[in-house]
Every structure is written in C-alpha cells, then in structure tokens.
Amino acid sequence: MRSDKRRADELRPVEIIPNFLLTAEGSALIKVGHTQVLCAASIEETVPSFIRNSGRGWVTAEYGMLPRATVQRSPREAAKGRPSGRTHEIQRLIGRSLRAVVDMEALGERSVVVDCDVLQADGGTRTASITGGYVALALAVRKLVEFKTIKRNPLRDAVAAASVGVLRGESILDLCYEEDSQADVDMNVVMTGAGEFVELQATAEKLSFRDERLVDLIALARKGMERLFAVQKEALGSK
Numbered sequence: 001m002r003s004d005k006r007r008a009d010e011l012r013p014v015e016i017i018p019n020f021l022l023t024a025e026g027s028a029l030i031k032v033g034h035t036q037v038l039c040a041a042s043i044e045e046t047v048p049s050f051i052r053n054s055g056r057g058w059v060t061a062e063y064g065m066l067p068r069a070t071v072q073r074s075p076r077e078a079a080k081g082r083p084s085g086r087t088h089e090i091q092r093l094i095g096r097s098l099r100a101v102v103d104m105e106a107l108g109e110r111s112v113v114v115d116c117d118v119l120q121a122d123g124g125t126r127t128a129s130i131t132g133g134y135v136a137l138a139l140a141v142r143k144l145v146e147f148k149t150i151k152r153n154p155l156r157d158a159v160a161a162a163s164v165g166v167l168r169g170e171s172i173l174d175l176c177y178e179e180d181s182q183a184d185v186d187m188n189v190v191m192t193g194a195g196e197f198v199e200l201q202a203t204a205e206k207l208s209f210r211d212e213r214l215v216d217l218i219a220l221a222r223k224g225m226e227r228l229f230a231v232q233k234e235a236l237g238s239k
Helices: 087-100 125-146 179-183 211-237
Strands: 014-018 025-032 035-044 058-065 111-120 159-167 168-174 185-192 197-204
Touching: 014 125, 014 179, 014 211, 025 125, 035 125, 035 185, 058 087, 058 125, 087 159, 087 185, 087 197, 111 125, 125 159, 125 185, 125 211, 159 179, 159 211, 168 211, 185 211, 197 211
Parallel strands: 058 111
Antiparallel strands: 014 025, 025 035, 035 111, 159 168, 159 185, 185 197
16 A cells, blocks of 8 residues: 555556736646646747757756755755756756657747746656656647747647656656655656657666566556646636
8 A cells, every 4th residue: 555545556646737827928837746837938039049049949947946845954045156957957858759740840930938836745756757747838838829820830749757666666657746755666757648758767776677567567657657647728718
C-alpha cells in the first residue's frame, strides 16, 4: 500500500486550470496531488540568432521554484547569480518536449517562451511542467490563429509527461516526493498524444533493472498518459 493509499497504477488527482493569469497570452495552473506549477506562455516577435531570417519560429522554456515550494526554504537562484545545473537540465527538457509537437514554419519567425514556476513541490515538478506547459502553449498559439497573425495552428499533437519508478520491488506510477526519495528506479516518460516517445529518462538509483522491468514501467506510463491527455483536452475545451 502506498503512503497515500493509491494503487500502483494510479495517478494522483490531476487538475489543470486554464487562463489562470490575466496578463499572459496563455497560462495554466496544473495541480498533481500536492504539486502545483504555474505555467505561462509569452509570445515574442524575435527568435534566437541561429534561426534568424529563416522564417522559422522557436519554443523555449524557463523553470524555477518559489523558495517555500519545499518543506525547507531554498534560496532564490537569482541571489546566487545563476541557475543551478538541475534548473538548466529541467528547463531544457521542458523546451525539447514542447518543440517536439510544434511546426516551427507554421509558427513563423517568432518565439514562445513558456515559464514554469513551481508553487508547491511534492515530486514530479518537471513532468507537471511539461503537461501544464503544453496547455499554456496551446492557449497562446490559439490566440495567434484567432487574431490571424498566423494562418494555421502550428501544434501537430499534444505532449504530456509522467513519472514511473520501482519502490520496494514494485513498479508504480506518478511518484510523490516521499516515494521518489526512496525509489530503486526512477524514470520520466514524455509522450505525444499519438503515443510516440519524445524522451525517456531512466535511472537506477539503487538497483539496476532488466528489459522486462522497462517494459512494465512504460506500460504504466502509457496508462497515466491517457488520463493526462484527457485532462489537457478538458482544460483546452473551456476557454
């Protein structure tokens, strides 16, 4: 029995509140259990220098945590003068995941920056950022189409992410912080709505694992994705 009484193949309660901010082109607050991430998508009429004058757009992400998103206060990274290696890793993952479902030519020569700010952390902040970040991105590009700034929606598919792992010999879906800190194997899975993989990040934290376990973990992730994509659709259906 898991600490929160969930089954091994059960997600924590998931909710996405669209248009949470009045000021951003697209925004969403995603809640996955006690984890909460505010995602905001901003449209900028510039692109990085390496694709300038190409007619192609760009999607990138930034990630951060409030000092008291965790049980003990974490100093603001701005006070340290630079983002940590963990922050760099996570925001690059979010950016890669979102770009995987965007037609950059249809977006045109502009950028969409998706900011993911963790309000409360209880495991799975990077996967929640991807799932909620997609909703914010979708709402932002929807406005580009509505205002006829671009001719068609550049999103080719949806994208979402979930964590899976092995704890005390059992494969489980959607690890909270308590489970994640004790897991023998930790894995993050990013997938498209069509069921294709964008990224797999698997680490043997304490014990190595075989092919059979990997297949088991991927099957659990797929089951969780069905629910995540349904929640995304529900959020995007209510403007």
